[in-house]
Amino acid sequence: xxxxxxxxxxxxxxxxxxxxxxxxxxxxxxxxxxxxxxxxxxxxxxxxxxxxxxxxxxxxxxxxxxxxxxxxxxxxxxxxxxxxxxxxxxxxxxxxxxxxxxxxxxxxxxxxxxxxxxxxxxxxxxxxxxxxxxxxxxxxxxxxxxxxxxxxxxxxxxxxxxxxxxxxxxxxxxxxxxxxxxxxxxxxxxxxxxxxxx
Amino acid sequence: xxxxxxxxxxxxxxxxxxxxxxxxxxxxxxxxxxxxxxxxxxxxxxxxxxxxxxxxxxxxxxxxxxxxxxxxxxxxxxxxxxxxxxxxxxxxxxxxxxxxxxxxxxxxxxxxxxxxxxxxxxxxxxxxxxxxxxxxxxxxxxxxxxxxxxxxxxxxxxxxxxxxxxxxxxxxxxxxxxxxxxxxxxxxxxxxxxxxxx
Numbered sequence: 001x002x003x004x005x006x007x008x009x010x011x012x013x014x015x016x017x018x019x020x021x022x023x024x025x026x027x028x029x030x031x032x033x034x035x036x037x038x039x040x041x042x043x044x045x046x047x048x049x050x051x052x053x054x055x056x057x058x059x060x061x062x063x064x065x066x067x068x069x070x071x072x073x074x075x076x077x078x079x080x081x082x083x084x085x086x087x088x089x090x091x092x093x094x095x096x097x098x099x100x101x102x103x104x105x106x107x108x109x110x111x112x113x114x115x116x117x118x119x120x121x122x123x124x125x126x127x128x129x130x131x132x133x134x135x136x137x138x139x140x141x142x143x144x145x146x147x148x149x150x151x152x153x154x155x156x157x158x159x160x161x162x163x164x165x166x167x168x169x170x171x172x173x174x175x176x177x178x179x180x181x182x183x184x185x186x187x188x189x190x191x192x193x194x195x196x197x198x
Numbered sequence: 199x200x201x202x203x204x205x206x207x208x209x210x211x212x213x214x215x216x217x218x219x220x221x222x223x224x225x226x227x228x229x230x231x232x233x234x235x236x237x238x239x240x241x242x243x244x245x246x247x248x249x250x251x252x253x254x255x256x257x258x259x260x261x262x263x264x265x266x267x268x269x270x271x272x273x274x275x276x277x278x279x280x281x282x283x284x285x286x287x288x289x290x291x292x293x294x295x296x297x298x299x300x301x302x303x304x305x306x307x308x309x310x311x312x313x314x315x316x317x318x319x320x321x322x323x324x325x326x327x328x329x330x331x332x333x334x335x336x337x338x339x340x341x342x343x344x345x346x347x348x349x350x351x352x353x354x355x356x357x358x359x360x361x362x363x364x365x366x367x368x369x370x371x372x373x374x375x376x377x378x379x380x381x382x383x384x385x386x387x388x389x390x391x392x393x394x395x396x
Contacts, residue, residue: 007251015217016363022251023213039252048256053205053220054237056256058246125394150392163393165214194348195361196323 002038003071005176008063008089008109009041013078015053017106017162020191021074021169029173029180029187036177040067042092044085052078063088066095072176077107077127077162082135090116100156102175107162111135114142123147123154127161166191200236201269203374206261206287206307207239211276213251215304215360218389219272219367227371227378227385234375238265240290242283250276261286264293270374275305275325275360280333288314298354300373305360309333312340321345321352325359364389 005025007018025037043049046062061067073096080086089112096103097118105113110126113119115136119126122145126132129146151160151167153175160168170188177184203223205216223235241247244260259265271294278284287310294301295316303311308324311317313334317324320343324330327344349358349365351373358366368386375382 015221016214019213019217019251022253023249026252027250041253051221052225053217054224055220055239056258058254058256060254148394149396150394161393163389167392191361193361194365195359196346196348198347 001069002036004038004040004067004069005072005074006061006067006070006092007039007041008073008075008092009043009049009051009057009059010076010078010080010083010086011049012080013049013051013057013076014107014162015051015055017078017165017168018074018076020165021104021172024169024173024187025176029183033183037071040070044088063092066092066099066101070096070101072102072172073104074172075103075105075109075112077105077109079108081108081112086112093118097156102156102158102172104158104160104168104172106160106164106168110159110161113157113159114140117141118157119145119159121145121155122157123152124157124159125149125152125161126159199267200234202236202238202265202267203270203272204259204265204268204290205237205239206271206273206290207241207247207249207255207257208274208276208278208281208284208287209247210278211247211249211274212305212360213249213253215276215363215366216272216274218363219302219370222367222371222385223374227381231381235269238268242286261290264290264297264299268294268297268299270300270370271302272370273301273303273307273310275303275307277306279306279310284310291316295354300354300356300370302356302358302366302370304358304362304366308357308359311355311357312338315339316355317343317357319343319353320355321350322355322357323347323350323359324357 043059150164241257312330348362
């Protein structure tokens with residue numbers, strides 16, 4: 001069995017933000033490459049959620065526990081990261097951090113991570129430091145570690161803003177596949193620049 | 199009620215290819231903008247499909263008929279466009295063309311369109327002209343109209359290769375929202391260049 005990456009999606013999650021990562025994990029980095037991971041979709045209560053694009057997505061598991069053998073956790077951005085159900089994801093992230101499992105958060109999920117203290121000791125980025133202050137208040141103490149970059153990876157945590165789907169994917173893949181540096185860069189350049197030059 | 203765009207997804211559809219389009223249609227082009235369309239997900243038999251990223255997506259309708267009031271049809275690329283169930287989509291595209299409803303196809307869906315004669319009289323692009331010849335054989339007669347571009351819009355048909363998710367979205371939005379040219383370009387530049395410059 002392939003190692004599983006847990007993809008956390010809430011209602012009104014952003015369709016594009018983890019789409020490149022999940023497909024690269026499952027399908028590989030270039031034609032003929034083999035995917036090295038499986039994706040498992042987690043929702044807070046195990047029920048289906050609807051994306052911002054109107055896609056109704058079924059859950060593979062609820063947030064009662066981090067699955068055994070989980071090799072990574074990815075929090076997909078969207079409009080529900082300040083909702084009560086998002087609170088159910090806090091122990092999942094805590095458990096992943098304790099087990100040294102890579103955690104990724106993009107867009108509003110970075111604000112969620114900030115507001116729960118998960119970015120206080122790692123360099124990070126996200127949807128502006130001002131928004132992190134607003135969401136987190138006194139609970140966010142990582143301000144000095146905020147960097148104005150598309151994506152940042154530090155201490156097993158990958159963060160990115162909502163326009164950084166490709167850079168987020170690149171950083172997370174580097175964490176999981178450190179020997180594939182060249183292939184990851186090739187993958188990134190293909191999607192960043194496009195197949196045709198105009 | 200908002201006009202509906204029919205998004206056609208088959209098993210092993212590519213998660214990223216329509217993700218930007220569907221979210222822009224439903225959510226608008228900038229913060230505070232109002233989405234002008236609704237998305238309806240069509241699968242050949244009305245059953246759920248699984249994406250390349252492992253996401254199980256429920257269907258809103260099957261392919262027995264193009265929904266009344268449909269304002270656009272989008273065929274999402276993936277690995278099943280040569281399968282028997284893909285044949286069920288041929289009448290849907292034919293009906294859309296007869297009703298002058300914009301049709302979009304990306305990645306392998308362009309090969310499907312080529313192989314069923316839908317690109318014989320419009321300028322188009324896609325996953326290489328060689329692949330169109332291979333998939334279409336004698337049934338593809340649009341070779342002289344193939345352009346080596348990220349995305350092409352002509353005669354109500356938008357085509358793009360699989361790395362051209364942003365250009366595909368831009369061309370399709372221009373068709374649906376001709377008065378929003380400037381906003382569409384701003385949307386495009388944001389996602390193409392990213393929020394931070396490094």
